[in-house]
Amino acid sequence: MSSLLTCCGERKSSAQRFAEDGILLIGNNSEPQSQDPHKATSVADGKIIAALLEGLVRPSAQKDGDVLPGTAERWEHNERADVWTFHLNPAAQWSDGTPLTAQDFVYAYKRLLHPQFAGRYAEMLYPLLHAEDFNKGLCPWDDVGVKALDNHTLQLTLIGPTPHLPRLLLHFTWFPVPAHKVEEMGGMLDRRSLWTRPECWVGNGAYVLDTHRFNDYLSVRPNPLYLRAADVRNKGVRFLPIVNGYTETRMYKGGKLHITNNVPPEMLAHARTECTGDYCQDPYYCTIFYRLNTTRAPLNDLRVRRALHLAINRQALVGKVVRGAGKPTSTFTPPGAGYSVTPPTEPTTQSEREELARQLLAEAGYEGGKGFPVLELMTTSRDVQRVMAETIQAMWEEVLGIHVDIRSCEWTAYKAAQQNMEYDISSSSWSGDYLDPATFVELWRTGGGNNCTGWGSAECDNALAAARSTGNADERRAHLRRAEETMLREMPVLPLYHSERTYLRSSRHISGWQPRLLDNFPLDAVEVKP
Amino acid sequence: MNMAAQSYTQGNSLWKDAWLRLSRNRAAMASLSFLILMVMACFVLPLFPCIANPNATDLNNIAGPCCWEHPFGTDQLGRDLLARVLYGGRISLLVGLVATVVALIIGLVYGLISGYVGGRTDALMMRTVDVLFALPFIVLVIVFSLSIEEPSRQLTASIVELTGWRREAVAPILGLVPLFIAIGALGWLTLARIVRTQTLEIKSQEYIMAAQSLGLGHMNILFRHIAPNLLGTVVVYTTLAVPGIMLTESTLSFIGLGVKAPNSSWGTLIKEGADRMEVTPELLIFPAVFFCLTLLALNFLGDGLRDAIDPKSAKD
Numbered sequence: 078m079s080s081l082l083t084c085c086g087e088r089k090s091s092a093q094r095f096a097e098d099g100i101l102l103i104g105n106n107s108e109p110q111s112q113d114p115h116k117a118t119s120v121a122d123g124k125i126i127a128a129l130l131e132g133l134v135r136p137s138a139q140k141d142g143d144v145l146p147g148t149a150e151r152w153e154h155n156e157r158a159d160v161w162t163f164h165l166n167p168a169a170q171w172s173d174g175t176p177l178t179a180q181d182f183v184y185a186y187k188r189l190l191h192p193q194f195a196g197r198y199a200e201m202l203y204p205l206l207h208a209e210d211f212n213k214g215l216c217p218w219d220d221v222g223v224k225a226l227d228n229h230t231l232q233l234t235l236i237g238p239t240p241h242l243p244r245l246l247l248h249f250t251w252f253p254v255p256a257h258k259v260e261e262m263g264g265m266l267d268r269r270s271l272w273t274r275p276e277c278w279v280g281n282g283a284y285v286l287d288t289h290r291f292n293d294y295l296s297v298r299p300n301p302l303y304l305r306a307a308d309v310r311n312k313g314v315r316f317l318p319i320v321n322g323y324t325e326t327r328m329y330k331g332g333k334l335h336i337t338n339n340v341p342p343e344m345l346a347h348a349r350t351e352c353t354g355d356y357c358q359d360p361y362y363c364t365i366f367y368r369l370n371t372t373r374a375p376l377n378d379l380r381v382r383r384a385l386h387l388a389i390n391r392q393a394l395v396g397k398v399v400r401g402a403g404k405p406t407s408t409f410t411p412p413g414a415g416y417s418v419t420p421p422t423e424p425t426t427q428s429e430r431e432e433l434a435r436q437l438l439a440e441a442g443y444e445g446g447k448g449f450p451v452l453e454l455m456t457t458s459r460d461v462q463r464v465m466a467e468t469i470q471a472m473w474e475e476v477l478g479i480h481v482d483i484r485s486c487e488w489t490a491y492k493a494a495q496q497n498m499e500y501d502i503s504s505s506s507w508s509g510d511y512l513d514p515a516t517f518v519e520l521w522r523t524g525g526g527n528n529c530t531g532w533g534s535a536e537c538d539n540a541l542a543a544a545r546s547t548g549n550a551d552e553r554r555a556h557l558r559r560a561e562e563t564m565l566r567e568m569p570v571l572p573l574y575h576s577e578r579t580y581l582r583s584s585r586h587i588s589g590w591q592p593r594l595l596d597n598f599p600l601d602a603v604e605v606k607p
Numbered sequence: 608m609n610m611a612a613q614s615y616t617q618g619n620s621l622w623k624d625a626w627l628r629l630s631r632n633r634a635a636m637a638s639l640s641f642l643i644l645m646v647m648a649c650f651v652l653p654l655f656p657c658i659a660n661p662n663a664t665d666l667n668n669i670a671g672p673c674c675w676e677h678p679f680g681t682d683q684l685g686r687d688l689l690a691r692v693l694y695g696g697r698i699s700l701l702v703g704l705v706a707t708v709v710a711l712i713i714g715l716v717y718g719l720i721s722g723y724v725g726g727r728t729d730a731l732m733m734r735t736v737d738v739l740f741a742l743p744f745i746v747l748v749i750v751f752s753l754s755i756e757e758p759s760r761q762l763t764a765s766i767v768e769l770t771g772w773r774r775e776a777v778a779p780i781l782g783l784v785p786l787f788i789a790i791g792a793l794g795w796l797t798l799a800r801i802v803r804t805q806t807l808e809i810k811s812q813e814y815i816m817a818a819q820s821l822g823l824g825h826m827n828i829l830f831r832h833i834a835p836n837l838l839g840t841v842v843v844y845t846t847l848a849v850p851g852i853m854l855t856e857s858t859l860s861f862i863g864l865g866v867k868a869p870n871s872s873w874g875t876l877i878k879e880g881a882d883r884m885e886v887t888p889e890l891l892i893f894p895a896v897f898f899c900l901t902l903l904a905l906n907f908l909g910d911g912l913r914d915a916i917d918p919k920s921a922k923d
Contacts, residue, residue: 323882343670343683347886397666398684460882467684467869471664482778483868 090332096586097607099312100296101600104325104338104580107488108292108318112273114249115189115196120508120596123249125316128297128600129282130252131304133163133182133231134243138602141593142414142512144243148177148253148281148304149231158238158548165229171255172278172285172300179225184256186223188265195268200526201250201510204242204545206234238548244511247597255279283309283601292318299601309601310589322460329581335605336587340579341461342400354584358402359592361578362411362509364517365403367454367469367502367571368495372531375450376501380441382568385502387434388476389469390427395574398468399461403574409561410517411509411575413594416554418561431476438477446478452501454481457491462504465573495529503529506576509595515544518557521564532569536560625839628915635911638904645901649696659687661694662869670887679893683883686869692894695871699898702786702872703853707845709791710798710852715841717795718802719829723810733803736796744793745858752789752864759784782867790855798844805837839916846909850902857898873898 095102106121114126133152137143149163169177186205189196192214203209206222222234235242245251255272258279259265262272271277278286283305284297296315299306317334319325322341326348329337340348340356348356375381391405408418424430435445443449454470456462466483473479481502486494494500507527509516519525522541523533537560544556564570582590589604619627629635652658659677665685673680679688721732763781766772809815810833818828857874859865866872873894880891 321882327885341882343883343886393666397669460879463868464683468664468666470869471662471684485868 092332092335092583092586093607095315096335096605099605101311101314101336101587101603101605102334103314103316103336103600104319104329104334105295105316106318106338107320109289109295109316112278112286113270114252114254115185115194115198116268117249118197121316121318124597124600125295125297126249126252127282127597128284128314129278129280129286130249130254131282132246132249132252133165134246136247136593136597136599138589138591138599141591142244144247152243154242158240158242159235161233161235161242162226163231163233165231166304167229169281169304170302171258172280172302173255173258174302175255175257175279176228177253177281178228179231180228181253181256182231183223183225184259184265185252185254186221187218188254188259189250190221191266193266196250198250201245201248204235204237204239204245206236208236237546240548240550241511241513241515244513247595248510253281255281283599284314287313294318310604311601312605314600320459326581329583334581335583336590337581340581342398342402342464342579345400345402345579348579348581352581355581357578357580357582357592359578360413360594361576361596362413362512362516362594363506363576363578364406364409364411365465365506365573365576366409367573368500368505368530369569369571370498370501370503370531371569372498373501375441375443376452378441379568380437381443382571384434384438384441384477385473386568386571387423387430387437388473389571389573390472391573392427394465394468394472398465399574399576402579403576405574406572408565409570409572410514410557414512414514415550416514416557418558418565421562421565434476438479443479446480449477449479452479452481453484454502454504455484455486455491455494455500456504457488458485466504498529498531505570512595514554514557514561518544518561518564521560521569530569532564532567534563534567537563625915629911632911632914634907635915638907638911641900641904642908645696645897645904646700649693649700653690653693653697658693659690661686661690661871663687670890673889680887680889682890683879683887688890688893691871691876692873692897695873695876695894696897696901698780698783698866698870698872699853699856699874700901701780702783702790702856703849705787706790706794706852706856707849709787710794710848711841711845713792714795714798715802715834715837718799719806719833719837721799722803722806723825723829723833725807725810729803733800736799739793740796745855747793748789748855748859749864751793752785752859755785755788782870783865786856786859786865790852794848794852794855798841798848801840801844802837805840806833809833809836843909843913843916846905846912850905853898853902 092102105124107119109122109125110119111117111122112125112129114130117123117126131147133147133149134144135147137145148165148169150166152161152163154161165177165179171177186202188194190199190202190208190212192212199212207216207220208222210216211218211221224232226232258272258277259270262277263270275286275289280300283300283303285300287296287298289295294315294317296313298313299309303309319328319338322339323344325334325337326340326344328334330351369376369382371377395401395403395405407420407423410416410418424433438444438446454466456466463483463485470481470483473481495503507517507520519541520527521532521537522528523538540556540560540563544553544560547553547556578596586606587603588606589602591598663686665681668681668685670683671677671681671685677687677689679692682688682691717732721729759781762784763778766781767777815828815832818832856865856872857877860872860874860878866875876894877891877898880894884891
């Protein structure tokens, strides 16, 4: 026994070995789809791209929500805050030594918005004047509000006053791409361009792409030509795609990771006691909710939607199933960024709510669930989502007497079904792209790309348009609130809870890490100690 | 002399001989009784009210310990684990049996025809089998079960409408129809080969020649003279195939294509348990023990049957 122990003690864990080399090992949820900022959509992709490319601004490592100069060294805007001028740092260059110019930004925005490129996240650039029209092929590129005044000056003209623009710019869709490299590798509109392959990669971020082994890891090493190369506090990062939180937690305990992505609810108590000091639970700008397909009967009936909403016991769901890794809610946007919504007035006790739910269902013509069609509840194959679906399935069965089938789908099939509205109820989550309530409320624009419920109302659209055209922050919040309250009254979605991030972080190897509402802490500010 | 006539005993039938040989094989007999017990437990026991509803959640008793009310404790949603294991066994055993029968029927007929007709037909049919063998089995099953999912859902709906049975009672079983068909329709390949080889051998026997010269029709010869002589091989193959098919079902359930939540099979229970094994090991242990013992018993029984029915193949 003792020989076994010493034997194990002599072999160093990979967390130890990599820490000695100053390399950070981080769990990154799913296999990255693309390192091209115009093709990526997932949170996992976003984290890798933020290490590889730098936008006009960068997030502060000191305070959440603060924005520091990135590629741009300073900027100013006009009085209405709808014309912004960014002065690029003349020293900025790509990792192959080519100088970085304002034209690279123009090229990047044109590429993402180009109707023939069909960028899935093009909507993120819609605050630019005429960007939406160009994206839909309705106007020429010259009309769009992006101009390179000279090699180092970029002017953005927006559809309305946008005082929170710098926060928007932190998202990877606003990052530049190396125009010379993309042109060399097949041109602007080549969706299958190989410019993001490690051997071709050119970037301007703190790191450059090193190796990518499918379903194993993606590693990045410091970029010697980065503007602030001297401030990078580690020698590289290795992103490991581990979807299953149980596997990830097990790997962490086996010394294979420095930071994990997610601890599943049922492991929380275990993680708290077994990994004392390493366990983190941070607020997160994210809502877990169910989308309802309002184009299908009987979900087109508001009474049915409200009945489904009231029959869910959120306290029990969050307390017993999510195990406290979140806050129950009946509003959509998570609190934060100086914004909160008053939930619609409803009975307070769960038994009253259930009574009202039964009554509403009876009014809709399905007393006691009789004659109610069997709806399908679509979830991804993630364990947490499935357990939650089974709980809510049981609640609806018990309170309303209706039965729903659970269909568990692989991620791409799930996304496709949701986009094409081929579902009844869809277990969804939305994490903010930028620290502003608009990232949540804008979802519910009629026909919006991520609305996917078939719901829309003129009142909500008008409020959103009003919010977009005012420069006054308080007024803007009031309009957004009005839009959200309209949406909540009509209930095309059932908000469930605002989730919190639960993960493990090695207190022995990692220092300088801080929680972030958007989970976008700059990895170059993380120090790795042996 | 009278006595001598009395002591003239009647010879045992081949089946009785086989049964005698089997009953002398202790492992096989123990397995057989275990299997009968397991089938009774999964199919009869849940009819009694002492077994809880396997899908009734109780959020106040999550991952509860073993007690009188819940002999195996409760799972991550407070559902009775014993009930879930028994109901899961129903589905696993049912898939094993029904899919095997489907495979058996297809494989038997295919192999018989191929072997009996011979010549070009035989070559063509066997090359088809070779081609199907070359395709990855799991991928085929996935494609197949997804493509017949929609028709089977309509079937469920129309059956519920016609008979007026409670949908919740019918759906879990009918929902498995795609799985039965998919596994069965693709699992007959090995059997077809075995049956064909045996048919070729039997075809050249004198009694077949006699039957042919007596002017018997092909159908008669196939099903009266050849098929019964294949039975031994087929029975043995079947018992050995059931575990394989049950494993396939758990593989498919593992990747989310088998039974639909909240119903369970042993495969899904084991997957859910494996995820949580540090926290609640009993969620893995109970279903895994049931599954392993059943597979072991089926293998022992298959082994014993082979030795009993086909003494030539006995190792000793």
